[in-house]
Amino acid sequence: MSNSMIGYIDNQDNVIAVEHGWNLGHPKDLGRFLNSKFPTKEDAKHIVDGGIVVVNEEPQAYQYVDGYGDVICERLALDKTLHRPHIEYLYLFMKGSWQVSDNGIDWESVENFIEWEEQIEKRRLERAKEMEKA
16 A cells, blocks of 8 residues: 555646555655656646556545645544545645645655755754763
């Protein structure tokens, strides 16, 4: 089972998304793969609408970006039936590139998200080393 979904925004500002069958999920893997192999909105539409990606379901429409976020963020969800507890990352082609969210509310470009995670991990390791010295 996948731990992420991919989507794009249609002409009515709804998100069309699907849970894929790739054994990828983390932004370092899937995010960079999407950026390198599917860099345009047309590419995003093609893979979500059943082109290249192995899908676990038919594409679903979500009411705007907020509705798509309900998949991860049950606490603030308007429609709690959309919540999928196994989903950790949402990918969405918007603003001309792939964006990712791990909470359904905040969206970052894939590369910015990866950079932020790497900085957090670096700080965590530095603190752990300092604790060992103390």
